[in-house]
Amino acid sequence: xxxxxxxxxxxxxxxxxxxxxxxxxxxxxxxxxxxxxxxxxxxxxxxxxxxxxxxxxxxxxxxxxxxxxxxxxxxxxxxxxxxxxxxxxxxxxxxxxxxxxxxxxxxxxxxxxxxxxxxxxxxxxxxxxxxxxxxxxxxxxxxxxxxxxxxxxxxxxxxxxxxxxxxxxxxxxxxxxxxxxxxxxxxxxxxxxxxxxxxxxxxxxxxxxxxxxxxxxxxxxxxxxxxxxxxxxxxxxxxxxxxxxxxxxxxxxxxxxxxxxxxxxxxxxxxxxxxxxxxxxxxxxxxxxxxxxxxxxxxxxxxxxxxxxxxxxxxxxxxxxxxxxxxxxxxxxxxxxxxxxxxxxxxxxxxxxxxxxxxxxxxxxxxxxxxxxxxxxxxxxxxxxxxxxxxxxxxxxxxxxxxxxxxxxxxxxxxxxxxxxxxxxxxxxxxxxxxxxxxxxxxxxxxxxxxxxxxxxxxxxxxxxxxxxxxxxxxxxxxxxxxxxxxxxxxxxxxxxxxxxxxxxxxxxxxxxxxxxxxxxxxxxxxxxxxxxxxxxxxxxxxxxxxxxxxxxxxxxxxxxxxxxxxxxxxxxxxxxxxxxxxxxxxxxxxxxxxxxxxxxxxxxxxxxxxxxxxxxxxxxxxxxxxxxxxxxxxxxxxxxxxxxxxxxxxxxxxxxxxxxxxxxxxxxxxxxxxxxxxxxxxxxxxxxxxxxxxxxxxxx
DNA sequence: ATGACCAATTGA
DNA sequence: CAATTGGTCATG
Numbered sequence: 001x002x003x004x005x006x007x008x009x010x011x012x013x014x015x016x017x018x019x020x021x022x023x024x025x026x027x028x029x030x031x032x033x034x035x036x037x038x039x040x041x042x043x044x045x046x047x048x049x050x051x052x053x054x055x056x057x058x059x060x061x062x063x064x065x066x067x068x069x070x071x072x073x074x075x076x077x078x079x080x081x082x083x084x085x086x087x088x089x090x091x092x093x094x095x096x097x098x099x100x101x102x103x104x105x106x107x108x109x110x111x112x113x114x115x116x117x118x119x120x121x122x123x124x125x126x127x128x129x130x131x132x133x134x135x136x137x138x139x140x141x142x143x144x145x146x147x148x149x150x151x152x153x154x155x156x157x158x159x160x161x162x163x164x165x166x167x168x169x170x171x172x173x174x175x176x177x178x179x180x181x182x183x184x185x186x187x188x189x190x191x192x193x194x195x196x197x198x199x200x201x202x203x204x205x206x207x208x209x210x211x212x213x214x215x216x217x218x219x220x221x222x223x224x225x226x227x228x229x230x231x232x233x234x235x236x237x238x239x240x241x242x243x244x245x246x247x248x249x250x251x252x253x254x255x256x257x258x259x260x261x262x263x264x265x266x267x268x269x270x271x272x273x274x275x276x277x278x279x280x281x282x283x284x285x286x287x288x289x290x291x292x293x294x295x296x297x298x299x300x301x302x303x304x305x306x307x308x309x310x311x312x313x314x315x316x317x318x319x320x321x322x323x324x325x326x327x328x329x330x331x332x333x334x335x336x337x338x339x340x341x342x343x344x345x346x347x348x349x350x351x352x353x354x355x356x357x358x359x360x361x362x363x364x365x366x367x368x369x370x371x372x373x374x375x376x377x378x379x380x381x382x383x384x385x386x387x388x389x390x391x392x393x394x395x396x397x398x399x400x401x402x403x404x405x406x407x408x409x410x411x412x413x414x415x416x417x418x419x420x421x422x423x424x425x426x427x428x429x430x431x432x433x434x435x436x437x438x439x440x441x442x443x444x445x446x447x448x449x450x451x452x453x454x455x456x457x458x459x460x461x462x463x464x465x466x467x468x469x470x471x472x473x474x475x476x477x478x479x480x481x482x483x484x485x486x487x488x489x490x491x492x493x494x495x496x497x498x499x500x501x502x503x504x505x506x507x508x509x510x511x512x513x514x515x516x517x518x519x520x521x522x523x524x525x526x527x528x529x530x531x532x533x534x535x536x537x538x539x540x541x542x543x544x545x546x547x548x549x550x551x552x553x554x555x556x557x558x559x560x561x562x563x564x565x566x567x568x569x570x571x572x573x574x575x576x577x578x579x580x581x582x583x584x585x586x587x588x589x590x591x592x593x594x595x596x597x598x599x600x601x602x603x604x605x606x607x608x609x610x611x612x613x614x615x616x617x618x619x620x621x622x623x624x625x626x627x628x629x630x631x632x633x634x635x636x637x638x639x640x641x642x643x644x645x646x647x648x649x650x651x652x653x654x655x656x657x658x659x660x661x662x663x664x665x666x667x668x669x670x671x672x673x674x675x676x677x678x679x680x681x682x683x684x685x686x687x688x689x690x691x692x693x694x695x696x697x698x699x700x701x
Numbered sequence: 702a703t704g705a706c707c708a709a710t711t712g713a
Numbered sequence: 714c715a716a717t718t719g720g721t722c723a724t725g
Contacts, residue, residue, distance in 0.1 A: 049725095051725095052725080054724090054725095056702070056724095057702080061702090061723095064725090065724075065725040066725050067725060068725085085725085086725095087702095087703095087724065087725080088702065088703050088704070088723080088724045089702090089703050089704060089724085090702075090703070092702095103725075105725050106725095107725065108725080109725055110725060116725075263703070618714085684702090684720085685722080685723095686720085687702090
């Protein structure tokens with residue numbers, strides 16, 4: 001455990017050159033200090049040693065270093081506080097992990113340079129969590145802490161945090177919210193009793209999921225514990241915020257999001273870290289919130305790719321929350337209308353239990369779903385369909401729906417122009433006869449000119465000769481215009497991108513939205529139309545079908561139940577298995593099959609996978625130095641697109657960027673991460689060119 | 702990263 | 714033989 005160098009004889013020193021060198025340097029430094037007159041550092045009386053995690057981006061320095069605490073800083077350099085220290089000849093930031101009586105370090109300790117603030121922003125739980133997350137994702141603790149602890153705001157820090165009022169929890173209402181689910185009541189009672197149930201939740205279509213989450217949080221709260229609720233985006237934060245106010249009243253929770261501004265974010269963070277408030281609602285930035293006495297972590301719609309962090313080491317919110325539930329012995333609730341393969345895997349391994357409603361309950365709550373093809377035959381027979389890109393069935397359903405409320409049209413992608421482009425060079429694809437833009441008129445049809453109707457089956461790019469076409473971009477605005485012409489006099493509203501509507505009222509209107517931007521309708525939509533489903537499926541991503549189903553279920557769940565006239569019209573190919581899963585409202589069955597596929601293809605979550613990317617030579621040498629566990633496979637490296645944000649100044653000189661995939665059985669996942677950390681440590685120490693490592697990256701494709 | 706140290710290499 | 718360069722190690 002400890003070094004044996006403490007009482008070394010001279011003979012041993014000779015056998016341990018590094019110790020001898022250290023000693024020699026030590027003596028020299030002390031001599032120098034004496035001669036120059038060292039600053040008298042007067043160490044603190046109690047626990048004069050601070051164990052500091054320094055903020056340096058190097059993998060091999062990701063460990064605590066001991067510093068001497070001067071008396072002046074004895075009261076401010078508390079565990080969890082920020083400090084500045086001298087490290088390797090420069091001033092760096094750090095966190096005090098602990099204050100201890102004495103150091104294990106043999107040499108002389110440098111004093112802390114200063115205490116930034118006495119606010120303990122890094123709790124022992126979050127310090128532990130960042131170590132776990134760093135290990136899981138083969139990253140460093142400082143990288144994780146950058147995500148976990150928001151930037152300090154001195155003015156805000158001076159303000160006191162208002163404590164939450166006395167809670168009044170209506171447990172009966174909480175139970176009622178979860179009554180549709182088999183063992184739903186048991187789940188709520190366990191939360192209220194201080195237990196830690198773990199559930200994968202398949203929400204009943206049409207359910208007010210925000211209210212259900214708020215009530216689960218309230219039940220946990222009534223046991224004297226805190227709760228942490230994560231949702232994909234801002235719109236959902238607002239919805240959950242409103243639900244919590246309606247369940248508990250104001251002042252019991254805070255919102256923690258990255259885009260609320262530094263002051264507001266730090267204020268909310270402090271309210272949580274000081275224990276004044278113990279319920280947190282937020283986006284992925286909230287996953288590390290230091291909630292006191294954490295009793296429940298919950299994640300809504302865990303398949304949303306907004307949960308995959310874009311910053312090193314690229315942790316996924318689901319993973320962070322589940323690690324927390326494990327470490328802090330909290331309950332966990334993961335779910336949505338869809339079920340992810342990762343959720344299914346939690347059930348399969350027995351880590352969590354299913355929280356689902358009986359089949360009859362689901363059937364009664366779901367709208368009537370119909371699939372209608374936009375086949376050539378149908379389009380030709382139906383001039384209207386030709387002009388509005390809308391089959392007759394869908395048109396009729398919209399018209400009927402408008403009789404009793406707003407109608408939701410989900411359209412795959414953002415943008416205005418509808419045209420195909422070259423997969424390679426992005427040059428817009430043009431008709432050889434008339435230079436008009438090409439589109440895909442229907443599923444499994446060749447590209448067709450929008451102007452002259454000419455079919456282009458053997459298309460090749462005029463610029464670069466490539467034969468691949470990118471999926472067309474069908475704009476929500478364009479769709480809105482065309483629909484507006486088809487239904488004159490009806491209000492058409494759009495919700496997409498940075499102009500997202502959070503809700504619409506019950507008045508008849510056509511709402512065109514892109515996936516994830518669908519507004520909540522007061523009373524539910526009488527009709528929901530899913531347009532151009534083959535476009536979403538035409539993407540080549542690994543998770544395409546899973547992601548598409550998730551988006552469709554989320555939109556379809558906003559329709560009224562069938563018995564109240566709710567209808568969902570899906571424009572697509574009824575032969576698609578994924579559309580059948582939607583038709584039967586069977587997200588669980590779909591996830592089961594998808595997981596089986598992933599297992600047989602050795603893909604996550606059944607296997608653990610990491611990518612190593614960078615310059616070709618760097619990747620090759622990185623792979624060479626990786627000490628891989630048994631059963632590991634290396635795929636590639638293969639050339640990839642250059643890293644975004646780095647303009648290629650000289651494509652000749654630039655080494656080609658490549659990516660390799662390393663795959664191991666799930667059981668060897670921890671070993672793989674350790675091997676990657678080790679490799680990065682050696683590379684950093686030797687100043688070899690950097691490679692980027694991502695463990696279980698989302699959407700390899 | 703940055704700096705210290707040591708060994709090998711280069712140059713007059 | 715001194716000056717220089719490159720690699721290794723440690724950073725409290």
